[in-house]
Amino acid sequence: MFYPPGDIGTTLPRIMHNTVKIPLENFLGIDLTNVIAVRLIYDGSSSDGILVSDILLSADEIIYLPPLANFSANITSTCDGVIQFTDNSSFFPESWLWDFGDGSTSTEEDPLHTYTDNGIYTVTLTVENPAGSNVLSIPAFIEVNRPDAPLVVAENICLGDTALVEATPLSGGTIFWTAADGADLGSGSSLIFPTLTSTTVFAQEWVESPLLSLGPEDNTFGGGGYFDGNDLRGIFFDVFSPFTLESVKVYADSPGERTIQVLIGEGGSVVHSLTLFLTTGEQVIDLGFSMEPGLQYYIKVTGDLVDLFRINDGSPDYPYELPGIAALTGSNVSGSEQDYYYFFFDWIIREPACVSELVEVPVTVNPLPVVSVSNDTTILEGSSITLTAAGGIAYSWEPPTGLSDPTNATPLATPLATTTYTVTVTDANGCQAIDNVTVTVSPQTAIEDQLWGQVQLYPNPASEVLVIAGLPGGQVDVEVFNLLGTWVGTYSISGTVGELAVQDLPAGSYGIRMVFGGSSYHDMFVIQR
Incomplete structure (x- = not known):
């Protein structure tokens, strides 16, 4: 249902890009809260058309119309894969669903999306509000041509x-x-x-993208002079795709500081500002201004000192442009915009670098081997000991002196003096760890004093049994000899006290030799009956 039938008895003014208010007293008797649609009839009396959007009625709530999907992108061809999408839909959409054509989606209003694979992509936007939804799909909208990954x-x-x-x-x-x-x-x-x-x-x-030149090909194309009348003059330019304004060339008539600014439109907000000292004469100014797409940027000198060369004889031939990238469109001299060229010559710009996708470099960090070695030990001078190491597949002992095989996990060590052996253990991944073991070499006398200093033989003389006490413990081998050096018997004792049965030996004097851990002890005893 449409309200009201007929017209409201008023003619809308011919206003472009403005708000038209319709007096609601013409709708007397109508409950606006029940209005579900509004129809405006255009009689075609003008050669132009009209666009009606954002209709608000003075009811308690917004009266929605179904949204109309529309969108744009900052660029449609990219070599780094980064695209900024902007929703341009009409009639108050409240939700958005973007399909970027590469399997990725977004519900943001103005998403920033990065394409990782080269190709041509169709982009689809679905918008919705309480009155309905609408879909816009643009085939082959985005072209991605990134460098191959390293x-x-x-x-x-x-x-x-x-x-x-x-x-x-x-x-x-x-x-x-x-x-x-x-x-x-x-x-x-x-x-x-x-x-x-x-x-x-x-x-x-x-x-890196190549450097590009923008502006007149010949800076002597027209007549002019140095301008210092005010700090209002400059050049308008449009940016169609992102780039960096690397530098410009100027001609100064006097030395001093100048401030160069880029504004959004004449008198608009400042997006870039650089103050630097200029000498007299021709010079290149490094700017490094990053520019995003937009129309009617304005570049000028701000401050008390300008005094830079400009063309003012009507010879400029605007626009100076790099198709699809940027264009210099004119000056701000009212009525003579195309007749003046102010200050900034030989623009050097560079588009964004082309960027491959990120590639992960496989780095494996292996743990070190866990090394175990035998305990520190003490041996008798002239004796040997087996060293042990474990935890790897290859071994190297240092120093090699006194070792049977320094590349063996279990070499036999016969050091002449106390030595600390260091073993380097290598595992299957080539990782290494070290440990060490100290072998202390003691003189024979020191060992004997320690082992045999408490030994006692009794009774001495003996007749049937000879008791040996104060032994070092463990297995002690005992050999008995007569005075002619002839062996007459062998015994084995475990512990610190043992007995020898000597009742079968003839009376007389005998030598006894006890052996324990590579050390030996000699003594005498007598058999008497």
């Missing part, structure tokens, strides 16, 4: 070691390295990490 080399290191990661650019660019948290790690085809513990490193190739 070739990377896997790295296999041991915990705590320095890592060398490498990548090969495939498009003649520069490799940039990034950590997992996005931190910049540097650039170059290789990167050295001291004591690497993290296994996530990314490589990306950046191919």
Whole structure:
């Protein structure tokens, strides 16, 4: 149902881009809260058309019309994959669903999206409000042509070691390295990490865009002079795709500081400002101004000192442009905008670098081997001991002196003096760890005093049994000899006290030799009956 039938008895003024208010007293008797649609009839009396949007009725709530989907992007062809999408839909959409054509979606109003794969993509936007929904799909809207990802080399290191990661650019660019948290790690085809513990490193190739020239080809194309009348003059320019304004050339008639500014329109907000000292004469000014797409940017000199050369004889031939990138469109001299060219010659610009996708460099950080070795020990001078090590597949003992095989896990050690042996153990991953064992070499006398100093033989003389006390413990081998050196018997004693049955031996004097742990002890006893 439409309210009211007929017209409201008024003619709308011919106003462009403005708000038209319709007096609601013409709708007397109508409950606006029940209005569900509004129809405006255009009689075609003008050669132009009309656009009606954002209709509000003075009811308690907004009267919705179904939304009309529309959108744009800051660029439609990219070599870094980054696109800023903007919703331009009409009639108050309250929800958005973007389909970027690469399997990714977003519900943001104005999403920033990064394409990782090259190709041509159809983008679809669905908008919705309480009155309905609408869909706009633009085929082949985005073209992505990123450089090939660099070739990377896997790295296999041991915990705590320095890592060398490498990548090969495939498009003649520069490799940039990034950590997992996005931190910049540097650039170059290789990167050295001291004591690497993290296994996530990314490589990306950046191919710098060439420098481009914008402006008159010949700076002497017209007549002019140095201008210092005010700080209002400048040049309008349009930006169609992102770039960096690297530098401009100026001609100064006097030295001094100048402030160069870029504004959004004449008198608008300042987006870039740079103050620097200029000498007299021709010079190039490095600016480094990053520019985003937009119309009617304005570049000028602000401050007390201008005094720069400009063309004022009507010879400029605007627009000076790089198709699809930027255009210089004129000055701000009212009525003579195309007749003046102010101050800034030889614009040098550079489009954004082309950027490959991030490639993870496989870095494996292996643990160190767990090494075990035999305990420190003491041996008698001239004796040997077996050393042991475990935890790897290869071993190297230092020093090799006195070792049967310094590359064996269990070499026999016969040191001439006290020695600390260090073993380097290598595992299957090539990782190494070290440990050591000390072998203390004691003189014979010191060992004997320690082992045999408490030995006693009784009764002596003996007749049936000879008791040996104060032994060092463990297995002691006992040999008995007569005075002619002839062996007459062997005994074995365990513990610190033992007995020898000597009742079968003839009376007389005998020698006794006890052996324990490579050490021996000699004594005498007598058999008497």
